[in-house]
Amino acid sequence: MAAEEFYVKIWGARGTIPAPGPSTVKYGGNTSCVEIRCGDRVLVFDAGTGIRELGRQLSQESVRSLDLFFTHCHYDHIEGLPFFSPLYDEENVIRIWAGHLGGERTPEEMVCDYMSRPYFPISPDYFWAQMNYHDFKPADEFDAGDGITIKTAELNHPDGAVGYRVEYGGRSICYVTDTEHVPGAPDANVMRLISDADIVIYDAMFTDEEFEKFAGYGHSTWQEGVRLCDECDAGQLVVFHHRPDYDDATLDGVTAVLQQARPGSLLAQEGMVLRPGQ
Numbered sequence: 001m002a003a004e005e006f007y008v009k010i011w012g013a014r015g016t017i018p019a020p021g022p023s024t025v026k027y028g029g030n031t032s033c034v035e036i037r038c039g040d041r042v043l044v045f046d047a048g049t050g051i052r053e054l055g056r057q058l059s060q061e062s063v064r065s066l067d068l069f070f071t072h073c074h075y076d077h078i079e080g081l082p083f084f085s086p087l088y089d090e091e092n093v094i095r096i097w098a099g100h101l102g103g104e105r106t107p108e109e110m111v112c113d114y115m116s117r118p119y120f121p122i123s124p125d126y127f128w129a130q131m132n133y134h135d136f137k138p139a140d141e142f143d144a145g146d147g148i149t150i151k152t153a154e155l156n157h158p159d160g161a162v163g164y165r166v167e168y169g170g171r172s173i174c175y176v177t178d179t180e181h182v183p184g185a186p187d188a189n190v191m192r193l194i195s196d197a198d199i200v201i202y203d204a205m206f207t208d209e210e211f212e213k214f215a216g217y218g219h220s221t222w223q224e225g226v227r228l229c230d231e232c233d234a235g236q237l238v239v240f241h242h243r244p245d246y247d248d249a250t251l252d253g254v255t256a257v258l259q260q261a262r263p264g265s266l267l268a269q270e271g272m273v274l275r276p277g278q
């Protein structure tokens with residue numbers, strides 16, 4: 001792989017609960033998981049069910065070191081974790097990052113709580129990889145080494161969530177999911193994070209038309225994504241966290257109106273690879 005390679009690959013774009021079946025093949029049924037490659041570095045965002053296939057790919061490539069960043073730990077963002085095969089290889093080094101916990105528990109406790117009896121039989125004691133857990137606060141920025149900068153922002157979501165911006169080689173990719181907007185009042189945290197970004201993956205579980213009915217659920221709309229990206233001079237908008245009830249035909253309909261509203265925008269699909277500036 002060329003040292004300057006920078007891309008994002010979607011491994012799961014569904015929100016809330018997996019939605020497998022013949023009517024969701026195109027956009028995919030797996031819950032949130034996104035991989036960002038920066039040269040030889042592998043950054044993973046969220047551990048929804050999409051992370052299982054990513055794990056198989058990384059094992060095939062013999063990737064030995066990776067960073068896994070959580071937006072938060074609602075089930076659709078953590079339920080694939082125990083099935084992520086790199087965790088069970090003693091040659092691997094895995095760094096887990098979480099910034100939404102507000103000091104109530106550590107990232108390690110978050111994982112232990114999730115993988116505990118009687119809800120799950122295998123505890124993180126079975127991870128054979130060398131595990132490193134990192135806590136941070138929303139809005140922290142850090143140098144992840146190898147020319148990678150990570151910026152973060154607090155999102156508006158029940159129990160908290162964190163949005164991310166990855167900068168590498170003069171380009172940027174943002175991952176902003178599980179956030180609710182206030183109609184008519186663009187979220188200043190999100191605006192700061194996505195300003196001038198090349199690619200913005202954004203929670204658009206709902207449409208403006210149905211938004212009122214779902215106030216308080218913690219999600220946004222594709223129309224708000226358009227407004228934010230326009231306002232912030234961002235590049236490509238990638239709509240994410242699709243409703244489990246929406247089949248491919250419905251999402252094709254959203255794609256059509258989205259592309260009229262903001263040409264170049266897309267709905268995330270499982271397996272999709274996007275490169276900033278292309």
Ligand SMILES: [Zn+2]
Binds near residue numbers: 015241
């Ligand atoms: Zn979610």
Ligand SMILES: [Zn+2]
Binds near residue numbers: 072
């Ligand atoms: Zn959530």
